[in-house]
Amino acid sequence: MDKEQLLAELHFKAVRSSGPGGQHANKTATKVELSFEVDASEGLSEEEKARIHKRLSNRITKEGMLKMQCEESRSQHTNRELVTESFLKEIQDALKKKKVRKKTKPTKASKIIRLKQKKQKSEIKANRKNPLK
Template sequence: MEEDIILRELEYKAVRSSGPGGQHANKTATKVELSFDVSNSEALTEDEKNRLHKKLSGRINKDGILKISSEDSRSQHANREIATANFLSEIKEALKKPKKRKKTKPTKASKLKRLKEKKRKSEIKANRKDPLK
């Protein structure tokens, strides 16, 4: 993943933000929508593209475009920065390879402890039986 190339491939669109805000919200486009074409990106390898499609399948549309929006701030510039930061963190998280599990064996002490407890349980149950039979 080449971050500087990805940042050049991003497309931003400013739209009117929803919710309250009065006159300011009615005349300024402060919400920022970020679009990234995962399928046609030159910064990602095919393996990375496949991993992103798999991990972010709910956020990527059928055209292969990942969309993220931000309307946290009243400033378009701040929302652009927030959307970019959120996008980069999502991409990095999705591209992380999970660690392989190392197989471990139980220790000798844990085996002995298990067998000791098993023996104790069986003795308890054996003592419940009627001695006349």
């Protein structure tokens, strides 16, 4: 993954933010929408693109565009920085390889302890029974 190449391929669009804010919010475009074309990216290898498609399939459109948005701040510049940070974090998380689980066997001591506890439990239950029947 080439971080600088990815940042160069990002497209930003400023839109009017929703919610309260009065006059300022009604006339300024502070919400920032980020779009990134995964398939056309030169900063990712084919394997990385496939992994991103698999992990972020719910965020990628039919055209292969990854879209994100931010309207936390009243500043367009701050929102642009925030959405860029979250984009890079999402991509890095999607590219992480999951740790392979190695099967382990229970130790001999743990088997003995388990069987002892099982025996004790069955004796307790056996003692609850009515001895006359």
